[in-house]
Amino acid sequence: MTVQDVLSPFTAWKNLFRDPVTVRDPLTERPGAARYRGFHKNDVAECIGCGTCEAICQNAAIDMVPVDGIETKEGDSGLRPQIDYGRCCWCALCVDVCMTGSLTMSNEYTWIDSDPDAFRFVPGVDHKSWDDAELGYHRPDGHRLTPPERIVMREMDPERRIGNFEEIVDGYSVEEARAEAERCVACGLCVATCPAHMSIPDYIATIREGDYEAGLKLLYETNPFSQVCGRVCTHKCETVCAVHHEGDPIAIRWLKRHITDQVDRDRYVDIIGRPAGETGHKVAVVGAGPAGLTAAFDLARMGHAVTVFEARKHAGGMTRYGIPEYRLPYDALDADVDVIRAMGVDIKCDTPIGDKVTMTGLEKDFDTVLVAIGLHLGRSTRIPGSDHPKVAKAVDLLRAITDGETIDVPKTAVVIGGGNVAMDIARSLARLQKQIHGEVGMTVTALEDFSHFLADPEEVKESFEEGIEIFDARGPREVLVDEVGNVTGLKTWKVVSIFDDKGRFAPTYDEGDERIHVGTMVIEAIGQAADVALLGEALTEKLEWNRGRITVDADGRTSEPWLWAAGDCVNGPDVVHAVADGHRVAASMDAVLKAKELS
Amino acid sequence: MKDLTDRLGTLFSLGDITEKRDDLAFVSVAPDLLRAVITHLRDVEGFTHLVLLTAVDWIEGGQFQLTYLVHNRTRARDIGLRVFIDREEATMAGIHDLWPTAATYQRELKEMFGIDFPGSPRIDEEFILEGWTDIPPYRRDFDTKKYAEETYFHRPGRETFDPATHMKDKLYPGEAS
Structure with a gap:
């Protein structure tokens, strides 16, 4: 030990009367920085309850919960995010991924409460002092975790397409489809809007995984006209896509088409699966359009013997006789019809109802009858x-x-x-x-x-x-x-x-x-208009009508117990709506036929 | 910064050079050149302060990127050295003999990414993750959500609703699919 070691502590005394370099206090105001990631804010009117914030949260800190005063409707689940701040790590991934930009953060971070459950609340619904804070983290302009722009669909030039009836749309390549599928956040808001409630996020996921056979199976569970709808569906689903709030909606229709294009048509029936064992019930369907054939497909798969009577030369109804070939090539339609035939459905073309086959005859020879005659x-x-x-x-x-x-x-x-x-x-x-x-x-x-x-x-x-x-x-x-x-x-x-x-x-x-x-x-x-003359006078008299259309209940049943009606002739023109109708009728007829067995 | 990167270029074989600002540039160097370049920067170019040492997991390319940021106090400028090392055999020569503080960064990188710096003081001791048994958590193949679900309990009373299922229950409860 030296003399300096002994004396040096005392040299600190020279600082005794200097101004302090530290700030006096405890501080009373401790504002967060302008872009501080503090407690969340949510504009609940903008929020659509897609749950993407919940899906991305790596700490499982977010629950989607129903909220009083916010209705579940098309394009809005009615749910809103509830955040558990015992788990939140303030990373702001939920803000970065938010599809509408409704979720942001305040720069408020100090809050004391003795009740731990107070730190679990629904931002924007459970009001907090920072709800109107201007500062705090917002997703920076142009910063997006999902690409907002749709993969462009290639089409034939007008000069090349005008002289022929070839299909205009090329369809996506595998790479393009995967890139488009990657944009989907799988929220599922679209499912409610699709009349057939197709499992859209699930089949889009099969494109990301490259498992097209699984995708095809999913498509045909809800839509036997998947090749048709992949081309000409009115795609209402895309109007409620979460991505459309700040970008182009996912090209759901083209992705559906892509799956059907990728699977060899010879494989379809094996993938979709064979029908159930025969029940012995006989069903007649009048009209081989999307509604009639969807019902026929479902009923045949349930084991019922289905005969379809079609007035025209070929099956397909308005999808064949109304939609031009450059939008829907006949071979795509034929492929869907072939799948339906492969389920055991007997489609009799060139067989109009009138002379040889009459409604009275059908009532006598079959257990139930569906009229799906379209608007011709x-x-x-x-x-x-x-x-x-x-x-x-x-x-x-x-x-x-x-x-x-x-x-x-x-x-x-x-x-x-x-x-x-x-x-x-x-x-x-x-x-x-x-x-x-x-x-x-x-x-x-x-x-x-x-x-x-x-x-x-x-x-x-x-x-x-x-x-x-x-x-x-x-x-x-x-x-x-x-x-x-x-x-x-x-x-x-x-x-x-x-x-x-x-x-x-x-x-x-x-x-x-x-x-x-x-x-x-x-x-x-x-x-x-529907050509209802084929019903015959007696039946026309017996049925209930509403402004020229046959009155049906939610299941498509008419006022006659053996007769159902579906498709454009009761709902107006829309392919996927007709498909949904066909499913409803099939389920309703099946229930009635099963009840007959028991009685 | 161009004067500096030009001078460095005459002495060392450099990779990509990125001029971020007038007072900030990044230069890629091979792993075996790192110690030589950073020693030169410290002793000849006046970059005496090690600001930070951090890593990025480029899992798709099978590499870790190490970033060494050093600062020149008199010229008030920074240069970052980027080094890419193999992700499978993640080992790098330490710089704790050049800056003793580097040992702490290296210990953190060992724990969070699994990058080894043989000979670095206390390199194998736990840093902040006490009793960690999973793969290093900053590796991108670490499933944070799965770990959180398995490790931490939810506060009782939590319940969540799937949007699509909730919409089905509310809007079309009776229908199939």
Whole structure:
């Protein structure tokens, strides 16, 4: 030990009268930094209860719980995240992944309470002093854990596609589909909106895993028209996709199609599974469209003997005779029909109800009967000149094109209507015009303006690309016929309003804004009706009706105990809705048939 | 920083150079060059302060990235050295003889990533994870959620609802699927 060692502690005394470098206090205010990750805030009106925050939380700190005053509805589970701060590590992954941006963090971190359960609450519902705090962690702009942009679907160019009926959409490659599937957060909000309640997140997961056979099995559990719906479904599911709040919704329809494309068609029946043992019950189905065949598929799988009576040459109903081949190639539809046949369903085509087979006969020969006859009668505008032979119904022309009949293709034609059927006939005729006359001469006139258009936006876009002229907000007034009796065009007036104060259809026009649309043919595509004449007078009298449609209960049962009705003829046009209907009817019929066994 | 990286480039074989700011750059170097480069930076270029030593698990590429950040007090600038080592045999020469504080970082990396620094003081002693039995928790193949579920109990009274199932119960309870 040296002398310095002894003295050096005393040198500290020289600092005795200097100003302290530390801050005096305990501090009273200790604000967190501007981007501090403090207690959570949730804008519950923005939140959709998708539970992605719960799924990503590595500490299992989040529960999704029902909350008073927040309703479960399409696109919103009605659940909201409850956070257990005994487990939260404040990593903010829940904020980073939040699909709507509703979940954020305040910069508040000090809170004392003697009750441990106080630290488990629902942000935004259980009100806290920091609910209005501006500072705190928010997901930075542009920072996303899931890519917001959809993988682009490749399509044939307008120039290449206009001269033929080849399918426009290419379909995803395996890599593209996997990348698109990776964007799905598997929240399952879409399932409730899908009329058939397909297990969407589960089949998308099979794409990520590359297990297409498992995916196919899932698809056919809820939808025997999976190849069809993979191409032409109205995909309402995509409108409620959690990703659409801050990006493009997952391409659910294209992913479904991708699964069906990846599995060899010879493998389908083995993967889907064989039907159950025979029950001895006999079911008749009138109409081989999506509703009738879905019911037939389910009932055959339950072991019932199903016979389907179809008036046309081929099965498929409106999916074959209404939807053009460039949207739904016949081989995809045939493949779905083949699967249904393989389940033992006997489809009798070219067998209309009327002369040889009657409803009375079916009632006698079968235990139960389903009528699923679709909407095959085109409606007429009944404007002057609409009874001219050169004024056609869109459904009739589409059917003729499908059946390969030779039709007199005009150089110029005018379509009345603004729905998908109007686009279908305009685009089909445009292709034939291109083949026969070398150029397109199609005009579409729609009652609705473009902001209220009925046809899908992609149909409108593609129609324009193919050289079809579309005039919106035009009301048809007269089919013009020259002195020798040839159609020369359509006269329209500008539409002022379509509905009256009470919401009834009562269009009003501006007579001063008149146009003549040139065409030697006019096609009406303003809606369809069911051809109910086949029911026969006696049955028509007995059944209950509601505005021209057969009245059915939630299971599709009519007022006659042996008869069910389903599909477009009771619900209006939609493929996947018809599929859902078919399932409901099959379940209901099966229950009735089983009850018969017991009695 | 270009003056510095240029000078370093004449002496050592360098990998990628990233100029982040006027006072911050990152340089990749091979593992066996790290000690030579960092000693040169300390003794010749005035980077006398070791700011931090940390790691990233690039599991897809089968590598760990070590980042050595050093600071020059007089010029007020930082340079980071990036070193990529094999993930399976995660061993690296220590720098605790150059900066004694490095021993603490190295001990942390051993515990959290399983990267060994042979000869580093107390390298095998527990650092913060007492009684840890699983794989090192900062490795990306460590399943944090599974570990949390298995190790910690939930407070009683917790209940969660699956969104899709809840919607089925509320919106279409009777239907199939």
